[in-house]
Amino acid sequence: MTDFPDIKAFQSSVRQYIKQNLPDELRKLVIQEKMDIPRDLQRQWHRILQKKGWGCPSWPMEYGGPGWNDMQHFVFEREIALGDAPRSMVYGVGMLAPTIMKYGSEAQKQEILPRIQNADHFWCQGFSEPGAGSDLASLKTRAELDGNEYVINGSKMWTSEGHIADRMFGLFRTDSSGKKQYGITFLTLNMDAPGVEVHTIETYDGAGREINQVFFRDVRIPVTNRVGEEHQGWSIAKYLLSLERFGTAEVSRSMRTLQKIKNLARRNKLNDFDFDARLTRAEISLRAVELTEYRMLFGEEPAGAEASLLKLKGTEIQNEILELFHDAVGNYALIDARDDTSVDNLPENLPEAGYIAQAHFNFRKTEIYAGSSEVQKNIIAKAVLGI
Amino acid sequence: MTDFPDIKAFQSSVRQYIKQNLPDELRKLVIQEKMDIPRDLQRQWHRILQKKGWGCPSWPMEYGGPGWNDMQHFVFEREIALGDAPRSMVYGVGMLAPTIMKYGSEAQKQEILPRIQNADHFWCQGFSEPGAGSDLASLKTRAELDGNEYVINGSKMWTSEGHIADRMFGLFRTDSSGKKQYGITFLTLNMDAPGVEVHTIETYDGAGREINQVFFRDVRIPVTNRVGEEHQGWSIAKYLLSLERFGTAEVSRSMRTLQKIKNLARRNKLNDFDFDARLTRAEISLRAVELTEYRMLFGEEPAGAEASLLKLKGTEIQNEILELFHDAVGNYALIDARDDTSVDNLPENLPEAGYIAQAHFNFRKTEIYAGSSEVQKNIIAKAVLGI
Amino acid sequence: MKIQSRILILSEEQKMIRESALRLLDEEFPFSVRQKLSKSETGFDAEHWKLFAEMGWLGINLPETLGGLGGSLVDASLIYQQMGRTLVRSPYLTTLTGLKALTHFTNGSGHTDTLKQVVSGNRMLTCGLSETENPGHPAQTRLEENKDQWRLNGCKRLVPWAGQSDDIIISAIQKGEHYLLIVNANSPGVRKLPYRMYDGSRTADIEFSNVEITENCILGAISKADIQKLLDIETAMMCMEASACMWAIQDQTLEFMKTREQFGQPLSTLQALQHRIVDVYVKCQLAQSMAEDAILAAESICNNSDSDFRNTKRISAAKAFIGEAGRFVGKEGIQLHGGIGMTDDMPIGHYFKRLTTFDRLNGDASWHRRRFSG
């Protein structure tokens, strides 16, 4: 493998810092795979990282980021996962900010970026709609120009963290006359604007508040909230979505889950050859994805659409490993972690039973969101194999 | 399960008869999964069965068959497989004969059926063509009416046993003006007619002479060789192909292979948990197919298109089991059984090494022929699920 | 898709049992009611239980002299199958197991009154035979004689609906022999640690500290093989339930695919998705065959006092197959629904949770595979 000088030193400084500064309360929530981590805890952690200049790891130095190379960024994200620290604030830091850097006006940069960097504003994403999921371009929520304002009507679906967000960026229909990719405009808005209503969508796993449907009724926002040209939001969205390509494989998180299974199996002294065989297979498969991710990030030539396979296989193996974890915990994994009495009654030596089922059910979403497995296969077929 | 009185007695009489009358030479070839069983041996065995009236097990009594009910027929086929007897002569006995009984003229019945029953004539099937496999109706081999004769030009592909057959039945294009299912005519012909040429297609597994391409150059056959109406052969073909629906699951043969694996594993004293786990899974899957076959044959309501799943899953599990057999034999399974020296050199206690690889490679065909797995899925989607 | 038996050949009467069960459950137990009950105190509705009693379902396997219908295990399984299809949650199965334990081994003598009250829905009974993940693993709970008094000490884990039950049938060990006891759940020294399960059903660990047991409550000695039989019968019933759950997922997913449009056409027109729903359909068919075979094996076990290892294997094969196939079908069902499949308002996820529970209870697929091949 390529040598990156001093990368080991960098890695251990990150590991050390996380270990010493991650609040216990937060670490516990992450270990328990909680989806609804409170806003103030998220902010606290972001600011702890920001003290080192690490709050926005992907940002270039000119915007106050650490200016890391890909390898440093990669190592940082791995240490975050292995250290049971929360995922970084993906919507503001990871998605909107680079988009604003590329497509935003000077005023927008001044306005938006510092507030993300300081975790003053939490962002959410308004892309999908009830009738537009995988087929995003068929979105219908309208933004109509009225003087210096857009008037928004309709609703957005699957909005993660919509209930704790201050701002939303999203795609809105400003013209329906042409082909469906045309007439989409990229806008930002205040979540407390009159006419915005956030309804939680409960998921079958009972993960708590995580995703929402956001309704708009005559919501008025200034034209200056538009990013890029009117009707031309589709290409901005494509850029923004391409930022998700790496990391969605969740390799680091899966590595951490594997550690947990082995730790549990040692305590439980499982002696089930069938289970062992499944676990070994999963471990080897994860290794294949891990090495492929590495190869596509740092290898001979940069990966393009091929990177879709990381999301495809990464989430598949992620769920396989969570299933193994669920099975390793045994029958106490069947309890409903939303019920406090049930959690209190659990045998002391089996804390995993308090969260594994929920995680196991909840993470099935990863094969669905951000381009479902089927969409990833379509992308590979078309963009890589040319069929 | 439904009680069939005396079925046990029937079963043991069949088992007994096979055991006592199956020639050793033939038994050995069947155990070795040979595909090119000589014509005279096949005939000999057919006549041994016919002595008991069992040569044409599916035939009704009026045509000289045993007139068995479905359960007897089912039990008979199972005993044939478990007793290492060869498959019955499917093209003549199993496919053409019932078709003639239903669609043939009185003269055709007189002419064709007794010669099948006595194994005087071996038949082969001329359906597929180089450009018409799964999409059978797009066949192009022409039969043009010229006075009292059809003149055939073109070629047929994948013709099993074409090199030992006396006769062929097949589908030929007599009209190309309408939709492609129209204008197909069902004809029979002599394989020694002038202009017929049989070329063996070698398969990658090296199974010997098994399938052929048959070329026709101005082959002339009398109009009386036509079965049914001109241009209306498609519906006859559909009837004929529906006769294959059961049995193609090859459950009985797979049961026999499982016995062989266990026998071998006992001798080899395998102690490989990973292998054992795979074997147990396969055994349970086969059981699921076996029970489903039984249910569809003898259950509450007769199965229609649902029976496609038997072919689909039966061949899948068949190949899984053959793969396990191959793995159980170990590295000597890698030798090429076509090479006599290699076979002679094999360790004495491992006769399976002399045939398993070839069977393992050869039987991949079962997921392709007689409607590939993909075609079976399309059928189920359309005819059962209505999509 | 209508469930048709083909290995089971049903009488007209049995078909009627099946159809009327489906009609009643569909009517009384729509998904909205299930959702409401999920977070209720007891997890099921006493009115429903009364209805089950009125229909004769609780006493379906009991002789008429004990207030039952004298029906076969297959009869009971047809009702339970429809509970799987409609995702009804109740202590039905554990009640049947408890009654079977009570009557099969003692013919109910001395507990006729309890029996009748259970069958009429006025008293709740459950049965806890396992103490670990391995079904039928020998009991550690001890029955001890001390100064002419019997005392019970130990713990039974995850006894279904034990928190909602008046009586609990358990096994305990005394001088190396197993005994079957019926214990009043409210006796002094009985401590319940209740749990809500993620499928909304209820269960509890039960700790026994020096619980006084009257002679009358010791039903009799029981062999390990006989405990195993009770579990096997219960497992076969579960297989019928689970295979019906699978059909429900198939139906709902197929329906969804036919109506949901993407890129301007119904999902059901996309060939890759067609082949996947076909895979789901095929698993449902295979699972149904296994379930029917298991219930027939269990009926043989019921009817013969001799233990037949072949029957045991038939049930283990079914449990292992349906355990895996059920989870596969559940996952595919959600995936084919897309985001909608993740929502709590859609039944699909709840069927998946039930099928995941099924795989774990009474020994998971891996355990039953080992038992099958052993």
Next chain:
Amino acid sequence: MKIQSRILILSEEQKMIRESALRLLDEEFPFSVRQKLSKSETGFDAEHWKLFAEMGWLGINLPETLGGLGGSLVDASLIYQQMGRTLVRSPYLTTLTGLKALTHFTNGSGHTDTLKQVVSGNRMLTCGLSETENPGHPAQTRLEENKDQWRLNGCKRLVPWAGQSDDIIISAIQKGEHYLLIVNANSPGVRKLPYRMYDGSRTADIEFSNVEITENCILGAISKADIQKLLDIETAMMCMEASACMWAIQDQTLEFMKTREQFGQPLSTLQALQHRIVDVYVKCQLAQSMAEDAILAAESICNNSDSDFRNTKRISAAKAFIGEAGRFVGKEGIQLHGGIGMTDDMPIGHYFKRLTTFDRLNGDASWHRRRFSG
């Protein structure tokens, strides 16, 4: 699809090795030639072997002082990768292993002449380290001293190309210690039982009856761990070959799908088949990563005298993964070709046979999984 390394970062020189190997092999070893050679006496062509020698491929890992090119294991693996891609069959790999054994453990002293002859293609060398299915299982073949004479007795199973070799390197046991020997294949007492394999390669069981061994032919004592190292290096090379075989199947199948029409449209337009060739593509990518990682691990093994269990595990993970993935891809390749895929004239089935062979040799997937997790 062009094979690009991404874990391996290649120098310009290494890229040239890879490209020129591909060009040469494509030209000299088209499928028709392979087919012709399958049933020939030796299974490969002496002219090709001469060419390999002229290109310096046989001595690629040897120092220049011994007539080699002084290249790294990665260099050798790039050539062997292209042999996988073009399905070249020859004793190349076992020759390299033999040379490695000869030089690594003895630096070739005393056998310089043999070395040079092998490198120049004038003498054939092979290496047989296993006696059972388990790679590196301790040797039973015995080296015995009798009246100042060394004698060899025992049997080595399935030694690659042993029937075509002049010298065979084997391990034998003497007083509990393992020794590496070089044996003239035509010595009295050596009996060869040759086999043709289904991938057309040749192998043989070699029986030794009282074969006289001169002192000079005893290369030295060798630990079990060192034998294992030789096998691990060979296994990593095989992984590079096999992952290239997989790419060839992917390419050929994709091409077939684009051109073959059914129901009036190319197979490649059917979504269900698209998703399946995507699965094949994904397996190829994953396998390539594993292969590259294995060869890097093997290079570490070459460069360090210390045994590092982590490197061993990396190689086992790769072998297990590619073993299974290769068979999967082979089966899918045939299935997606339909009937055409069954014919001997299409390369696809031959690649599948090679990948099946790959899974078995040097320990199958199941063996390597156990080793990985152990």
